Amino acid sequence: MAMEYDVQRLVMGDVVLIDLHEQGEQVEAKVIRVIDRTETSVRVSLHVQGREDFVREWAIDERVTVVRGP
Numbered sequence: 562m563a564m565e566y567d568v569q570r571l572v573m574g575d576v577v578l579i580d581l582h583e584q585g586e587q588v589e590a591k592v593i594r595v596i597d598r599t600e601t602s603v604r605v606s607l608h609v610q611g612r613e614d615f616v617r618e619w620a621i622d623e624r625v626t627v628v629r630g631p
Contacts, residue, residue, distance in 0.1 A: 563628050568603045568619040571596055574631025579607070579617060589628055590617075 563578065571577070571592055578587045593614060594606035604618045619625065 563626050565624045566627050568623045568625050569598060569621055571603065571605060571625065571627070572631060576628045576630075577607075578626040578628060579609075581609070 573592050573595065575592045576589050577592070579590050580586075581588055588609050590607040590609045592605050593608045597604040599621075601621055602618050603621060604616055606614055606616050608614045
């Protein structure tokens with residue numbers, strides 16, 4: 562069951578829904594490395610099946626949809 566969480570609550574292994582503009586749809590992405598948190602943002606390394614791993618950064622006050630935890 563998907564739930565909305567504050568982005569600062571993400572942990573390694575969480576699977577989140579993200580928008581990929583080039584595909585025009587939401588896909589599941591897994592948090593794969595240690596999360597970098599600052600006072601203003603959260604930077605997360607993500608893995609999407611069939612793509613290269615990449616980094617996504619959110620403002621500290623944003624919310625994300627977590628599909629399942631670690």
